[in-house]
Amino acid sequence: MMTCIKCKNKSVIKKLCKQHFIEYFENKVYDCIDKYELVKEGDKILVGVSGGKDSLTVLYLLNKKFKNNVTAYSVDEGIAGYRDKSLEDAKFFCEQHNISLITESIKHNFGITLDQTVSNTEKKPCSVCGVFRRYLLNKHREYDLLATGHNMDDEIQSILMNLTKNQMGLLGRCGPKPGIVSSDKFLQRIKPLYFCTEKEVMAYSFLMNFKTSFVECPYAKTSFRAAIRDEINDYESKVNGTKERIIMNFLDLVHDLNIYSDENINKDLSISITLNPITGCNSCGEPTTRELCHACSLKKELRPLILMQ
Amino acid sequence: MKITMKQCGEHTIEKEFNGNAKSLLTLLEINPETVLVVRNNELIDLEENLEDTDDIEILSVVSGG
Numbered sequence: 001m002m003t004c005i006k007c008k009n010k011s012v013i014k015k016l017c018k019q020h021f022i023e024y025f026e027n028k029v030y031d032c033i034d035k036y037e038l039v040k041e042g043d044k045i046l047v048g049v050s051g052g053k054d055s056l057t058v059l060y061l062l063n064k065k066f067k068n069n070v071t072a073y074s075v076d077e078g079i080a081g082y083r084d085k086s087l088e089d090a091k092f093f094c095e096q097h098n099i100s101l102i103t104e105s106i107k108h109n110f111g112i113t114l115d116q117t118v119s120n121t122e123k124k125p126c127s128v129c130g131v132f133r134r135y136l137l138n139k140h141r142e143y144d145l146l147a148t149g150h151n152m153d154d155e156i157q158s159i160l161m162n163l164t165k166n167q168m169g170l171l172g173r174c175g176p177k178p179g180i181v182s183s184d185k186f187l188q189r190i191k192p193l194y195f196c197t198e199k200e201v202m203a204y205s206f207l208m209n210f211k212t213s214f215v216e217c218p219y220a221k222t223s224f225r226a227a228i229r230d231e232i233n234d235y236e237s238k239v240n241g242t243k244e245r246i247i248m249n250f251l252d253l254v255h256d257l258n259i260y261s262d263e264n265i266n267k268d269l270s271i272s273i274t275l276n277p278i279t280g281c282n283s284c285g286e287p288t289t290r291e292l293c294h295a296c297s298l299k300k301e302l303r304p305l306i307l308m309q
Numbered sequence: 310m311k312i313t314m315k316q317c318g319e320h321t322i323e324k325e326f327n328g329n330a331k332s333l334l335t336l337l338e339i340n341p342e343t344v345l346v347v348r349n350n351e352l353i354d355l356e357e358n359l360e361d362t363d364d365i366e367i368l369s370v371v372s373g374g
Contacts, residue, residue, distance in 0.1 A: 002354040202370035
């Protein structure tokens with residue numbers, strides 16, 4: 001029998017028993033919150049909840065520490081056989097833990113589901129989903145923070161995707177407390193699970209008996225992100241610690257980048273990133289650097305399809 | 310040994326096996342980074358030795374979008 005390195009009970013993962021793994025995991029999350037000052041006293045936190053292991057884990061831990069200041073929020077993108085199941089899990093979890101849950105749908109807000117968009121256009125599902133979901137999340141600026149269940153694996157995938165696509169400006173979305181410019185037009189995001197691998201989150205949710213379905217978004221399987229994910233997992237299995245090194249080196253780099261909203265050149269690193277001024281969308285007033293925000297542009301493009309629904 | 314793979318959907322296979330969980334994953338060509346191994350409803354360390362009579366579940370850690 002494999003034993004825990006701390007107490008000699010049966011080890012379940014990382015040479016730790018159930019109790020000591022749970023302690024290790026929770027300490028990692030709370031240390032991240034403290035070190036990166038993710039939450040100030042009195043902050044009202046909206047937690048993006050899909051019903052999956054990551055969002056239920058971050059919801060549970062934030063509610064444990066900041067009870068009465070936490071509200072769950074779910075978006076129904078309209079993905080049959082996937083989102084409907086996970087939303088049931090979200091609802092069950094919130095009822096079990098007495099947490100308020102707000103649910104909004106893309107169909108109700110934009111007139112079309114993601115399934116309908118994918119069936120009738122060439123648009124990449126992740127792009128459509130991301131634009132509409134972020135729009136709805138950002139509208140809730142009556143809260144102080146938006147917490148998501150993004151874990152270390154998610155973050156590494158984003159970093160590598162941005163690098164390979166030469167989208168360096170999007171690196172501003174990375175980090176435990178992402179963002180380049182503070183603005184009352186944007187709901188500040190936080191990622192408390194930043195230093196937890198996907199496997200650790202899964203182990204925690206299993207040991208805590210969180211009821212989640214084993215589902216992957218049907219549109220995610222052939223995505224670029226999935227390909228990057230598989231490669232990184234392959235490297236990690238061959239060279240232990242790869243993921244952690246990528247994240248720590250990235251955080252050092254971001255610290256050095258020191259991006260400004262007007263001037264954009266970091267002389268030491270010779271990287272220039274241009275940030276356009278933020279204005280209000282001509283249609284809805286939400287923040288954008290263009291005439292129409294992404295959501296309104298997309299809605300305009302999909303209008304003929306929306307009218308058919 | 311009864312092995313249930315839980316990913317998107319679920320399927321079960323029967324296989325004769327003796328060894329630890331890590332070598333079972335190697336035999337099944339599954340990357341240990343991507344799964345948890347559960348024996349008789351309990352999470353086990355990958356170095357844990359398995360018996361041919363064990364009821365094993367292999368849970369994918371990848372979920373979401």
